[in-house]
Amino acid sequence: MHEQTSPHEKSIRLAADAASRAHRGQYRKNGKTPFIVHPERVAERVKFFGGDHRGIIAAWLHDVIEDCDEGDTIVFETLQQLELPRHERDEIYTIVLALTKNDAISGKSDRLADTLERINQSPPQAILVKLCDRIDNLVDAWDRDEKFLSIYLPLTDQVIDTLSDGAVNHGYVRALESLKKLRKTYSR
Numbered sequence: 001m002h003e004q005t006s007p008h009e010k011s012i013r014l015a016a017d018a019a020s021r022a023h024r025g026q027y028r029k030n031g032k033t034p035f036i037v038h039p040e041r042v043a044e045r046v047k048f049f050g051g052d053h054r055g056i057i058a059a060w061l062h063d064v065i066e067d068c069d070e071g072d073t074i075v076f077e078t079l080q081q082l083e084l085p086r087h088e089r090d091e092i093y094t095i096v097l098a099l100t101k102n103d104a105i106s107g108k109s110d111r112l113a114d115t116l117e118r119i120n121q122s123p124p125q126a127i128l129v130k131l132c133d134r135i136d137n138l139v140d141a142w143d144r145d146e147k148f149l150s151i152y153l154p155l156t157d158q159v160i161d162t163l164s165d166g167a168v169n170h171g172y173v174r175a176l177e178s179l180k181k182l183r184k185t186y187s188r
Contacts, residue, residue: 008053011082015060018078022068038136039063045132049175054088055125058095062129065100091123098122099129112155116162124170127163131175134159138182156183
């Protein structure tokens with residue numbers, strides 16, 4: 001018997017394929033791990049913490065605009081291919097845009113503050129995707145040097161502080177608590 005693929009599963013697969021093509025040749029900070037491992041893990045965490053197809057698709061695409069040539073075009077065209085209602089495609093695009101940092105803002109803390117403000121004004125799953133993104137990045141940071149951590153850990157605290165209320169209000173407490181617990185494993 002042949003099993004049917006739901007429009008949601010098909011859309012997730014299309015987004016994953018688009019992200020894989022867009023990030024081809026890119027690597028994580030260690031220079032060895034293919035970058036696509038990151039959006040894949042973020043998408044898995046979003047699903048684990050209760051996100052639906054919109055959050056999972058946004059997780060796959062969350063770094064494309066920021067890190068890939070023609071990223072905005074790739075995301076826009078990918079979303080047009082999905083067999084989802086327009087309002088869902090628009091919601092996913094809004095989430096991805098909110099997660100994309102504005103490089104015109106100088107200073108990591110100010111840039112992050114802008115991103116977090118946009119996330120809090122976006123559809124709720126933007127909060128979940130950002131929490132899962134930060135969890136994955138913090139897991140990857142365990143072998144980073146003190147200089148990196150001295151910057152990254154306060155920024156993580158900023159993520160926790162700014163997104164906590166929204167995470168609680170929208171039912172993402174497990175993701176928030178996982179990030180807090182992981183953050184505490186670092187001594188500062």
